[in-house]
Amino acid sequence: MTTLPATMTAIAIPVPGGPEALVPETRPVPQPGPGEVLVKVAAAGVNRPDVLQRAGGYPPPKGASDIPGLEFSGEVVALGEGAGRFVLGDKVCALVAGGGYAEYAVVHETNALPVPAGVSMVEAAGIPETFFTVWSNVFDRGGLKSGETILIHGGTSGIGVTAIQLAKAFGARVLTTAGSDEKCAAATALGADVAINYRTQDFVAAVKEATGAKGAEVILDMVGGDYVQKNLDCVAADGRIVQIAFLNGSRVTADLRWLMLKRVTFTGSTLRIRDLAFKAALADALKAKVWPLIEAGTVKVVMDSTYPLAEASRAHARMETNAHIGKIVLTA
The missing domain is CATH 3.40.50.720 (NAD(P)-binding Rossmann-like Domain)
Structure with missing residues (x-):
């Protein structure tokens, strides 16, 4: 089993402001709690709520990570107590209330889904939130x-x-x-x-x-x-x-x-503040009704651009031009 590092790079918001307010920081690697999985992040989607949070207008819900990022894809590298939906090495994409702009992130297993067949990890990061x-x-x-x-x-x-x-x-x-x-x-x-x-x-x-x-x-x-x-x-x-x-x-x-x-x-409605059970029901519906459409190529993940995690400020600047068509994604 691969030994996990103690620290990771994450994007923080020390002081709210423009895109330049996004600053890479060294943070402890989070530990998965009961029912959670730890994921080594491959890519993270960029969304309007992230922009609002960076500007100081959309604080994370109580108990959520202060690291921005509501969706990500990656590989399961550790399991919390009682977590049994996935095994180490599984490729997943996930919806979270925060924490996606980082090298590692935790998610409750019910709010994660297997990456659809035929979809790249970068594309998968752009699926959950939308x-x-x-x-x-x-x-x-x-x-x-x-x-x-x-x-x-x-x-x-x-x-x-x-x-x-x-x-x-x-x-x-x-x-x-x-x-x-x-x-x-x-x-x-x-x-x-x-x-x-x-x-x-x-x-x-x-x-x-x-x-x-x-x-x-x-x-x-x-x-x-x-x-x-x-x-x-x-x-x-x-x-x-x-x-x-x-x-x-x-x-x-x-x-x-x-x-x-x-x-x-x-x-x-707004999704971020809803509880795990609500999001879990949505995940189950998507897996049953939408994942087959993605895997068949009927529905595609439309990509606009990708940026390295450390250049999250550039990704936010791109979103704020309103020129993008489809998803903007950060790659770890």
Whole structure:
């Protein structure tokens, strides 16, 4: 058995700020507790919540690591008491509430999944956060059904590229918004039926035109701000709007009569603070319903770029340009 080191390199945030606030530090290698596994990290996904945490706006939940990073892939190198789902050497990808930007990380075994066949370790690091989020919000909370129309904002974000592919795979018609013609073309290539450049088009009018004035049955939104009213304007009767972030602000003015007149369900959620059992149920659903699609190549992990762990600041700077298409991943 390989002897594990006592220390590791991790990315810390000594003082919140811009991308330069991410600083490599030497930290003790974490020890797996009951039901947990220790993973030698191969790669870690970069997500918007990491950016918010770095800026001081999204502190980790109580008991979670202060090291940023909500997802990673790697090899199981130690087992905590009672952990039995994996054996040493297994390749896994995992969802955590923090700790991914490091050479080693711990995760409860129920929140880890085997790396899908045919998927590289770097690609696998980009799966958990977006796939858990999309499954929970589009299919569980949003109740998307085959034959319905979904409007996905931010179609080339990590969430967007996952949502487009899963919605299509399960029989929905997909409309999406993106900020350039290049991004619209990328969204269409992933399966979107209609891609709307929100900088040059009125997406409300475009959605109404694409649906014969009916509107979209489900809307997945991470923008907030003035999009709240616009979503109400173009959601279908008995539709569901699912809010997962507020990039343009959470304090809004909107005419809520449409909630009543259209019988709209307006819901939302955040994943990081949910308990292990909730995330474990999502993991089981993904393994049963989505892993076969990934392994068949029907659904792909769309990669934008990779950066070495020590250059996490560059990865965050890339994300903040909003130019990326797909996942940004750190490699250990």
